[in-house]
Amino acid sequence: MMIEGYVKATGTGSTDGVEQALSMMRSASQLVRLLDAYFANHNLSQLKFLVLVVIDREPETDSLRQSEINQRLDVSKPVLHRTVSSMLSAGLLVRTQDNEDSRAHQLALTDAGKTALRAMLPDYFKIITEFMEGER
Amino acid sequence: MMIEGYVKATGTGSTDGVEQALSMMRSASQLVRLLDAYFANHNLSQLKFLVLVVIDREPETDSLRQSEINQRLDVSKPVLHRTVSSMLSAGLLVRTQDNEDSRAHQLALTDAGKTALRAMLPDYFKIITEFMEGER
DNA sequence: CTTATTTGGTTATCATGGTAACTAAAGTCA
DNA sequence: TGACTTTAGTTACCATGATAACCAAATAAG
Numbered sequence: 001m002m003i004e005g006y007v008k009a010t011g012t013g014s015t016d017g018v019e020q021a022l023s024m025m026r027s028a029s030q031l032v033r034l035l036d037a038y039f040a041n042h043n044l045s046q047l048k049f050l051v052l053v054v055i056d057r058e059p060e061t062d063s064l065r066q067s068e069i070n071q072r073l074d075v076s077k078p079v080l081h082r083t084v085s086s087m088l089s090a091g092l093l094v095r096t097q098d099n100e101d102s103r104a105h106q107l108a109l110t111d112a113g114k115t116a117l118r119a120m121l122p123d124y125f126k127i128i129t130e131f132m133e134g135e136r
Numbered sequence: 137m138m139i140e141g142y143v144k145a146t147g148t149g150s151t152d153g154v155e156q157a158l159s160m161m162r163s164a165s166q167l168v169r170l171l172d173a174y175f176a177n178h179n180l181s182q183l184k185f186l187v188l189v190v191i192d193r194e195p196e197t198d199s200l201r202q203s204e205i206n207q208r209l210d211v212s213k214p215v216l217h218r219t220v221s222s223m224l225s226a227g228l229l230v231r232t233q234d235n236e237d238s239r240a241h242q243l244a245l246t247d248a249g250k251t252a253l254r255a256m257l258p259d260y261f262k263i264i265t266e267f268m269e270g271e272r
Numbered sequence: 273c274t275t276a277t278t279t280g281g282t283t284a285t286c287a288t289g290g291t292a293a294c295t296a297a298a299g300t301c302a
Numbered sequence: 303t304g305a306c307t308t309t310a311g312t313t314a315c316c317a318t319g320a321t322a323a324c325c326a327a328a329t330a331a332g
Contacts, residue, residue, distance in 0.1 A: 006189075006257055017268035018261055021167060028164030031157060045318075053142075067280055076320055081282060083318085103280045103327050121142055125154055132153035181288075203310055212290060217312065219288085239297050239310045 031131050038127055042120055043090070047075060047083050049124075052092065052117040055109055063108035065098060092116060167267050174263055178256055179226070183211060183219050185260075188228065188253040191245055199244035201234060228252060 032046075039045050044052075054072045055064050064072075070080050084107060087093045092113035098104035109117070168182075175181050190208045191200050200208075206216050220243060223229045228249035234240035245253070 006193075006261070017265045021264045021268050024160060025164045025168060028161045032161060047318080057142075065280080070280095077281070078283080078321085079319060098280095101280075101328070105281090125142070128157045129153040132157050183288080201310080206310095213311070214291085214313080215289060234310095237298070237310075239295095241311090 027135060031128065034127055034131060035124070038123065039120075042116065044116070044120070045083075047073070047079070048087055048092070049117075049120065051080075051083060051087060052109060052113055055093075055107060056114070056117055063096070063106040065104045065106060067104070069107065087113070163271060167264065170263055170267060171260070174259065175256075178252065180252070180256070181219075183209070183215070184223055184228070185253075185256065187216075187219060187223060188245060188249055191229075191243060192250070192253055199232070199242040201237075201240045201242060203240070205243065223249075 036046060039049055050073050051069060054069055055062070058064055066077075066080060066084055069084075070077055073080070075083075084093065084095075088095055091110055093107050094110050095105045095107055098106055172182060175185055186209050187205060190205055191198070194200055202213075202216060202220060205220075206213055209216070211219075220229065220231075224231055227246055229243050230246050231241045231243055234242055
């Protein structure tokens with residue numbers, strides 16, 4: 001960017017901090033783009049991947065309510081709703097009635113969901129690791 | 137996130153690199169969120185702000201073609217088109233016919249555009265600097 | 273127990289990013 | 303010069319994020 005020149009002109013904030021921040025945002029968005037492309041290749045998205053992860057990694061149980069997923073992932077209710085719906089249609093999740101609350105449902109991974117997650121993980125980490133090596 | 141636990145399980149990639157990357161993406165997205173909120177308060181967006189910056193900082197001239205803005209900012213043509221249209225309606229930019237190419241137009245800041253930019257810069261840097269101090 | 277509040281989930285609408293496909297003007301080249 | 307390619311800008315459509323407003327069930331308060 002050419003934003004840096006402003007910092008001195010306005011006299012607000014430290015040049016270093018701003019440069020670091022801009023460089024960090026640039027790196028992060030590059031990496032996010034790489035990962036998004038990878039997810040798209042697998043007919044997924046960041047958020048769908050995280051939904052799989054968050055259910056899979058739950059220690060005591062193998063299913064969660066939508067609201068519980070919402071608490072774990074920083075995303076709005078409508079977006080999660082839409083994403084979960086799409087994942088149900090795609091056969092990655094199954095939904096069963098919640099025993100304790102008739103408004104709620106439990107969401108669990110299907111075999112396809114588990115398989116998809118397992119298939120993505122190695123290259124997910126590989127992409128990140130290689131990117132970070134390139135950054136150094 | 138709880139992704140870290142997978143790294144060892146899959147044996148792909150370095151735990152450190154992945155943790156750094158996830159932490160970087162978290163920080164970047166927090167900062168982006170702060171900045172987006174700031175822009176929204178001023179009826180702008182990241183991209184609109186950058187369009188103002190990129191025209192303002194042009195050394196030889198005070199106007200640019202849409203395609204030139206496109207080369208400087210990493211954004212698709214349709215998105216830039218939409219954004220520029222909106223900024224024209226909002227009175228932040230003016231468009232004049234290009235002398236050399238009858239398909240093209242020159243885009244320049246209006247006084248309102250210049251004022252808006254000047255008004256935003258100090259706090260823009262302040263937000264970034266303060267965020268970076270908090271990160272250390 | 274009835275009313276009021278909170279919670280789980282959904283719908284509608286908007287903002288901002290992308291790609292594909294198109295028009296028209298400009299530039300290339302045989 | 304006429305045909306081909308590139309470039310500037312636009313349109314149509316999709317994906318993914320958000321907020322506001324809503325229903326119905328559960329919970330709290332009187």
